[in-house]
Amino acid sequence: MAGFCRELFRDVESVCAMSGYRFSYETELVTLLTVGDEALLRRLVLSLVSNAMKAAGDGGALGARLAKRRGRAVLTVWDRGKGLEAEDLARLFGGEARGVSMDPGEGLGLGLEAVRRIARLHGGFLMMEGRPEEGLRAVVSLPVQPPEAGVGLRSPAGSTPGASHRCWWSSPTCCPPGCSPRRT
Secondary structure, eight states, rough: OOHHHHHHHHHEEEHHHHHHHHEEEEEEEEEEOOOHHHHHHHHHHHHHHHHHHHHHHHTEEEEEEEETTTEEEEEEEEOOOOOOHHHHGGGGOOOOOOOOOOOOTTTOOOOHHHHHHHHEEEEEEEEEETTTTTTEEEEEEEOOOOOTTTTOOOOOSOOOOOOOOOSSSSOOSSSTTTOOOOOO
């Protein structure tokens, strides 16, 4: 998960800078293993970042932090927007479309429900914290997977430059000869 986030947030930081947002990512972790579907985890993270960009407003500040707490990977995505009152937080997870909006800053209301479902599929959960006038924080907690004996792992920082194969799984059947599998 540490390498996955490092790579993804490097791209997010570039997009935010080009769009006039201030983005920061922090972690003290070099490696943190979880098992999951890379495409779904990418969707989860990018949905949270997209929501944070909308909430931060033009030129606003947002960021992410990855930590390990009590045997879990904890990813926090935050913004410095207007925030929400506690009673408004419950409406974030309606799971039903609010209707099509002409406001480009509004969505259909399904994004956070999809994030919550993706987290659940991976044995995790999503919590939202509203901080009026200070922004929102989305916290995703996923179980950490200890490395299996005899499985070669490498982090993206240690990958071979120019290598086209990106394996996130420990299954020897998914890799070409010479690949060392890795996990998110």
